[in-house]
Amino acid sequence: MYFGGMNPYQYNQQRWKFALLILAALIAAASLLYTNYLVRNLSKSERTKAEVWAMSMRNIITMPDFDDEMITFIFAVRDSLSMPAIIADARDSIIYWRDLDSTKTNILSDDEDENLQYDPVYFSRQLTIMKRSHPPIIINLPNNGQWFVYYKDSLLLNQLRFFPYVQLTLIAIFLGIAYTVFNSIRKSEQNLVWVGLAKEAAHQLGTPISSLMAWLELVRAKFDAEKDPLLIEMESDVKRLEVVADRFSKIGSAPVLHNHMVYKVVVDFVNYFKVRTSDKIVFNVSGETKAQAMLNVPLFDWVLENLLKNAANAIESAGRIDIVILENIAKEQIFIDISDTGKGIPRAQFDAVFQPGFTTRKRGWGLGLSLTKRMIEYHKGHIFVKESEIDKGTTFRIVLPSSQTYEPAQI
Structure with a gap:
């Protein structure tokens, strides 16, 4: 089976x-x-600000010539600094600091003397x-010494640096939630449209199907053709239409x-399907019968219809379709492998083949495998492409639980 390309809906969706x-x-x-x-x-x-603060500290050292008002102003400038800072000498001995952790210093009182004891590791x-972080600001002292x-x-400033990342993270979370909600609403609306369309199709099919069954009975009675093989096949097709209408309803x-x-269900359908496809395609069902x-x-x-139709379409002339049924008793699972000798x-x-709208056929809607995946999920199972090789064929695997208590699932 070969699938590829992208329909206009998918293209527009990807573009947006x-x-x-x-x-x-x-x-x-930005x-x-x-x-x-x-x-x-x-x-x-x-x-x-740091340079002004350093200048104020230099002036405090040489402040004997200042009056009280100027000294008050300089101390106000010194105390206005709102960032962590340290003044150290050339040997990295700490002379003054501000806006650091006050618990890392202790004021020791001994009579009139007060000394600062620093936590050496912290400072x-x-x-x-x-x-x-920054190059130092140098304070030249009157005695030719230097402080740094x-x-x-x-x-x-640190908060401002990280703010855009926090902001973008919150916006991304909001957009993700909004996208999920709107996508869920859109899918719900689409499901309602599909449900309405399907039920209307089933309703419209009901009348002509009933009419066809009645006409078949009249033909049998008029021509006494109870065992006519053509009428039997026609009746089989009409009953198939009833099944299709029942699906949509x-x-x-x-x-x-x-x-x-599982083996009997598969064989019954293959027997119906194979007479309605090319006689150049050989069907074979094997594996666990119980x-x-x-x-x-x-x-x-x-x-089965969707998978076998895709397999038959992938085989250009003559080919083979094998259905193998396996049972994993330990895991209580049943494997159904459907293989073909098609395009791959x-x-x-x-x-991507299970996405709605994915198809290569010009007139295809690309819904077959999407519906197939959903119907397998109703059976508490899953389906995937087991293996495929271009121009040699493809194998799809269906995995079903062999025994399980099922909860009802919405179609």
């Missing part, structure tokens, strides 16, 4: 997703650029951080599952 992704990237880039601009300006402002670590003012960014309701021999599973036969026949599927499309 790509456009929204580009828009989100532009918004993120936010980061503007925040970096603010951080640079604020960093320059803090450098200026050494802070001094190292400050040295890496080290500082690090304020809490506000049940969409939207809970499927009823019963215990069945394996049992909970099935809704009309729905499971629909699964590229490995990159193994998952």
Whole structure:
């Protein structure tokens, strides 16, 4: 089986997703650029404040010539600094600090003398951080000595640096939730449309099917043709139409599952299907004949019909379709492998073939395998492409539980 290409709906959907992704990237880039601009300006402002603070500390050292008002002003400037800073000498001995952890210093009182006792590990670590953050501001002392003012960014500046990432994360979470909600609403609306369309189709099919059955009975009675093989086949097809109408009428309701021999269900459908396809295609059913599973036969026949039709379409002339039924007793699972000798599927499309609208046929809707996957899920199972090779064939595997208590599932 070979599938490929993308329908217009998928193309437009991908295009809009790509456009929204580009828009989100532009918004993120603009936010980061503007925040970096603010951080640079604020960093320059803090450098200026640190220089003013260093100048005030220098003036305090030489303040004997200042009057009380000027001294008050200089101390006010010194105390206005709002960032962590340390003044150290050339040997990294700490002379003064501000806005660091006050619990890392103790004021020891001995009569009239008060001394600051620093936590050497904490202040050494802070001094190292400050040295890496910014180049020092040098204070030249009157006696030709030098002090060095080290500082690090304020809490506000650090918060501003991380703000856009927090902002973008929150926006991404909000958009993800919004997309999930709206996508769920859209799918729910689509499901309602499909359910309505399916039930209306079943209703419209009911009248002509009943009429055809009546006409068949009249033909049999008029020409005394109870055993006529053509009428028998016609009746089989009309009954098949009844099954199809019944499928559509049940969409939207809970499927009823019963215990069945999987081998018999598969053989019955293959016997019906193979006489309605090319006689150049050979069908073969093999494997476990006693394996049992909970099935809704009309729905499971629909699964087989979709897979066998795809297999037959993939075989251009003569070929073979094998259905092998296996049972894993330890895991209580039944495997149904459906293999063909058709065109094959590229490995990159193994998952895409189950997406709605994915098809290569010009007149196909690309819903067959999507519906197949959903119907297998109603049976508490799953389906996947087991293996495929271009121009050699494909194997689909259906996995069903062999015994399980089932909860009703909505179609």
